[in-house]
Amino acid sequence: NNNNIFRKTIAWIDREAISSNVRNQLSRMNGTTKLFAVVKANGYGHGAIEVAKAAKRGGATGFCVAIIEEALELRNHDSFKDDPLLVMGLSHPNEAPIMAKKKISITVTNLEWLQDALLFMSQQQKNSQNGASTQPLLPLNVHVAVDTGMGRIGLTSVEDLAKIQSFFNQHSAYFKFEGIFTHFATADSTDSTLYAIQFEKFHRMLSSLAKKPTYVHISNSASALYHNPPIWCNMIRFGIAMYGLNPGGKSIPSPFPLKQALSLVTELVHVKRVKEGDTIGYGATYKAKEGDWIGTLPIGYADGWRRDLQGQTVLIQGERCEIIGRVCMDQCMIRMPREYPVGTQVVLVGKSEKDEITLQELSDKLNTIHYELACCFTNRVPRLYF
Numbered sequence: 010n011n012n013n014i015f016r017k018t019i020a021w022i023d024r025e026a027i028s029s030n031v032r033n034q035l036s037r038m039n040g041t042t043k044l045f046a047v048v049k050a051n052g053y054g055h056g057a058i059e060v061a062k063a064a065k066r067g068g069a070t071g072f073c074v075a076i077i078e079e080a081l082e083l084r085n086h087d088s089f090k091d092d093p094l095l096v097m098g099l100s101h102p103n104e105a106p107i108m109a110k111k112k113i114s115i116t117v118t119n120l121e122w123l124q125d126a127l128l129f130m131s132q133q134q135k136n137s138q139n140g141a142s143t144q145p146l147l148p149l150n151v152h153v154a155v156d157t158g159m160g161r162i163g164l165t166s167v168e169d170l171a172k173i174q175s176f177f178n179q180h181s182a183y184f185k186f187e188g189i190f191t192h193f194a195t196a197d198s199t200d201s202t203l204y205a206i207q208f209e210k211f212h213r214m215l216s217s218l219a220k221k222p223t224y225v226h227i228s229n230s231a232s233a234l235y236h237n238p239p240i241w242c243n244m245i246r247f248g249i250a251m252y253g254l255n256p257g258g259k260s261i262p263s264p265f266p267l268k269q270a271l272s273l274v275t276e277l278v279h280v281k282r283v284k285e286g287d288t289i290g291y292g293a294t295y296k297a298k299e300g301d302w303i304g305t306l307p308i309g310y311a312d313g314w315r316r317d318l319q320g321q322t323v324l325i326q327g328e329r330c331e332i333i334g335r336v337c338m339d340q341c342m343i344r345m346p347r348e349y350p351v352g353t354q355v356v357l358v359g360k361s362e363k364d365e366i367t368l369q370e371l372s373d374k375l376n377t378i379h380y381e382l383a384c385c386f387t388n389r390v391p392r393l394y395f
């Protein structure tokens with residue numbers, strides 16, 4: 010419902026771009042490999058529900074998130090009552106019963122976690138047998154994370170994996186070994202030395218299993234784009250590329266054109282002509298030249314339009330205008346080549362006539378990555394969808 014949106018500073022999300030990025034990636038794979046759309050962090054700032062719907066239209070058959078709340082947001086929505094959902098971060102063992110009940114798959118890295126979770130699961134089962142709940146507990150779906158070199162979460166030895174596998178065999182009423190995965194530290198790098206080491210380690214761990222789980226997955230976007238998933242993998246975790254952003258930035262080209270889903274627009278709220286020496290903004294860091302046309306934009310660092318974007322350009326009718334003076338909390342000022350009326354559209358991210366500002370351009374300017382920028386537009390910026 011867009012009726013309550015008064016603000017003219019808007020993040021427009023192109024849902025077809027998302028569907029098409031998913032479709033294009035699926036068409037490069039072998040037809041049996043599943044694509045799970047990574048929609049954590051509110052769909053990398055794009056809006057988790059709408060992104061997930063668009064990804065599903067493009068052929069995604071499951072979704073990955075980082076925390077339980079994000080999984081519940083999807084599960085409690087009518088469009089995602091039954092879709093596979095995987096929480097890739099770690100949870101507390103006391104969350105096991107609710108995850109089981111909601112059919113949310115969970116990431117586990119050690120036997121102790123499972124032993125603790127078993128206590129909570131069996132307690133819950135007793136409660137339901139005593140009539141406290143009528144629903145029998147389903148087995149909790151577990152994906153085992155293997156740390157092959159990312160150094161973040163995951164088990165590291167064949168022995169630990171074997172212990173977990175025998176635990177699953179003993180407690181199949183409560184736990185299902187649904188997946189095994191690893192995550193690469195340098196899939197987006199031109200140097201594939203560590204990638205190859207991680208790949209080999211994971212394959213060795215996988216080969217030690219008597220029976221493979223339903224899902225074996227190693228690829229994030231970079232891995233899926235630049236290294237074809239091997240035949241023994243049957244799922245990829247597709248994040249940044251689905252939003253149309255190339256994980257390798259400018260260093261590795263994407264094998265197919267990615268369509269950036271997000272644009273950010275606003276409009277001029279104030280326009281003036283200034284005199285030589287007039288100052289603009291906090292700290293008076295900009296001194297005007299005679300006759301400069303200055304426009305004020307209703308966007309600032311409280312919107313995630315960062316303060317160090319001073320000096321960045323924005324687009325009016327395809328022409329670049331520089332942000333001059335410091336970016337304030339809610340506003341910033343630009344120097345324009347000529348007078349434009351209040352209400353003129355200004356493109357901060359996206360296309361304007363023949364020019365385009367990408368999140369890649371902004372992240373280069375800010376010495377960060379486009380992932381961070383997309384996530385950091387705040388709730389004050391309405392997301393609208395077309």
Ligand code: PLP
Nearest residue numbers: 047097192229230246247248249
């Ligand atoms: N898999 C895991 C374990 C992740 O943490 C992430 C995101 O950081 C992804 C997949 C998705 O990565 P990307 O957005 O680079 O595709």
